[in-house]
Amino acid sequence: MVVKDDELPYLRRCVELAAEALESGDEPFGSVLVDGDGTVLAEDHNRVASGDRTRHPEFELARWAAAHMSPAERAAATVYTSGEHCPMCAAAHAWVGLGRIVYVASSEQLASWLSELGVPAPPVRTLPVREIAPGVAVAGPVPRLADEVRELHRRFHRGRG
Numbered sequence: 001m002v003v004k005d006d007e008l009p010y011l012r013r014c015v016e017l018a019a020e021a022l023e024s025g026d027e028p029f030g031s032v033l034v035d036g037d038g039t040v041l042a043e044d045h046n047r048v049a050s051g052d053r054t055r056h057p058e059f060e061l062a063r064w065a066a067a068h069m070s071p072a073e074r075a076a077a078t079v080y081t082s083g084e085h086c087p088m089c090a091a092a093h094a095w096v097g098l099g100r101i102v103y104v105a106s107s108e109q110l111a112s113w114l115s116e117l118g119v120p121a122p123p124v125r126t127l128p129v130r131e132i133a134p135g136v137a138v139a140g141p142v143p144r145l146a147d148e149v150r151e152l153h154r155r156f157h158r159g160r161g
């Protein structure tokens with residue numbers, strides 16, 4: 001499934017949100033929830049610096065969707081994100097019945113970047129969304145924005161080292 005040009009602004013917003021997370025001392029991930037008509041309903045960035053490592057934006061958006069959208073609205077919605085959903089977020093996305101996922105950088109890309117930076121492996125395995133939620137349509141990566149996301153992760157981990 002391809003990423004259309006008119007979807008790029010949503011992905012650029014995800015990268016902006018990731019940069020905002022970085023500026024507030026958090027891991028650079030950002031996500032946007034868009035309804036079937038293209039309207040942005042909610043957005044968030046990583047908030048794990050609080051100490052709660054489940055505070056991923058995709059998880060927050062899945063719970064927001066469950067609270068505020070009908071099942072049909074959720075199925076028609078798209079979640080745009082700077083980095084492919086982790087297994088926790090992919091599961092939440094599928095359990096609440098959200099529609100498509102479009103990501104800038106894949107989990108595989110992120111894992112290889114973090115490995116190059118010497119970042120220890122996370123406690124949860126890195127798996128593609130399709131392994132967790134085979135019924136969810138997924139598009140990505142988006143090469144023209146992936147370098148920006150890579151640079152944000154490099155800055156985050158260099159800043160800590």
Ligand SMILES: [Zn+2]
Pocket residue numbers: 056058059085086087088089090
């Ligand atoms: Zn996640």
